[in-house]
Amino acid sequence: MTNERRVLVHPDKQALTGSVAARFLTKTVDIIDDLGGANIVLTGGTVGIGVLQAVNDSPARDSVDWSKVHFWWGDERWVPKGDADRNELAARQALLDNIAVPPGNVHPFAASDELDDLDAAAVAYADELAAYAADGARYPRFDITFLGVGPDGHIASLFPDRAGIRETDATVVAVRDSPKPPPERLSLTRPVLNSSDRIWLVLAGDDKASALGLALAGASYTEVPVAGAKGRKRTVFFVDQDAAAQVPANLIAPSY
Numbered sequence: 736m737t738n739e740r741r742v743l744v745h746p747d748k749q750a751l752t753g754s755v756a757a758r759f760l761t762k763t764v765d766i767i768d769d770l771g772g773a774n775i776v777l778t779g780g781t782v783g784i785g786v787l788q789a790v791n792d793s794p795a796r797d798s799v800d801w802s803k804v805h806f807w808w809g810d811e812r813w814v815p816k817g818d819a820d821r822n823e824l825a826a827r828q829a830l831l832d833n834i835a836v837p838p839g840n841v842h843p844f845a846a847s848d849e850l851d852d853l854d855a856a857a858v859a860y861a862d863e864l865a866a867y868a869a870d871g872a873r874y875p876r877f878d879i880t881f882l883g884v885g886p887d888g889h890i891a892s893l894f895p896d897r898a899g900i901r902e903t904d905a906t907v908v909a910v911r912d913s914p915k916p917p918p919e920r921l922s923l924t925r926p927v928l929n930s931s932d933r934i935w936l937v938l939a940g941d942d943k944a945s946a947l948g949l950a951l952a953g954a955s956y957t958e959v960p961v962a963g964a965k966g967r968k969r970t971v972f973f974v975d976q977d978a979a980a981q982v983p984a985n986l987i988a989p990s991y
């Protein structure tokens with residue numbers, strides 16, 4: 736399999752989340768066997784959380800030695816710790832609170848009632864990334880990074896024509912102008928996301944078809960951020976039929 740972007744189409748959102756969950760469990764077992772541990776970057780959004788729920792519901796869930804897995808986030812909303820808008824809360828409810836992952840292996844962004852301001856929270860997460868990085872690196876080796884995709888093609892909290900998508904020096908950015916509420920967020924930057932060995936994009940619904948079609952047709956990533964998502968080894972789009980409506984047929988992997 737080359738590192739070209741692959742599109743795997745599923746009949747509907749439920750089939751999509753179930754398929755990604757099964758693939759995630761088997762791949763994570765392999766990564767742990769090969770490397771001794773796994774660093775997974777989670778996403779917010781309904782499809783991303785749907786995948787975590789499907790992982791939790793899988794009979795194979797505990798085939799993974801969760802004690803060897805670290806969980807990170809690609810982005811987070813700047814809201815209080817217990818706020819329903821927190822990507823961390825949704826991930827904990829869907830999966831993390833139900834598996835034997837050591838608390839220290841879960842690395843959430845700070846919440847707005849934990850640190851004074853957004854910039855301090857961005858620095859704090861950059862420091863956390865560096866604390867778990869190999870010597871000289873600024874962030875860990877990420878094995879699988881999940882990304883949802885917005886109708887405008889945003890990934891994490893990197894939005895079209897905003898400063899965040901252009902950032903290449905910082906590892907974490909504070910976002911104050913998110914067009915998707917809430918307006919204040921934190922996000923990993925594109926170089927950090929793309930450092931991941933695998934990027935798995937999960938998207939469903941006809942409102943995503945245009946962004947996906949534009950991205951695969953070569954749109955600029957500053958205008959369509961998902962166009963700039965590319966893992967070091969693999970970049971796979973897991974989509975339903977509605978989201979695939981504008982994907983060129985030659986880019987769609989055979990379904991099986």
Ligand SMILES: O=C(O)[C@H](O)[C@@H](O)[C@H](O)[C@H](O)COP(=O)(O)O
Binds near residue numbers: 889890937
């Ligand atoms: O914090 C967030 O809002 C997410 O990280 C965001 O990037 C999300 O993944 C997309 O907006 C897709 O969301 P849906 O899967 O709900 O369409």
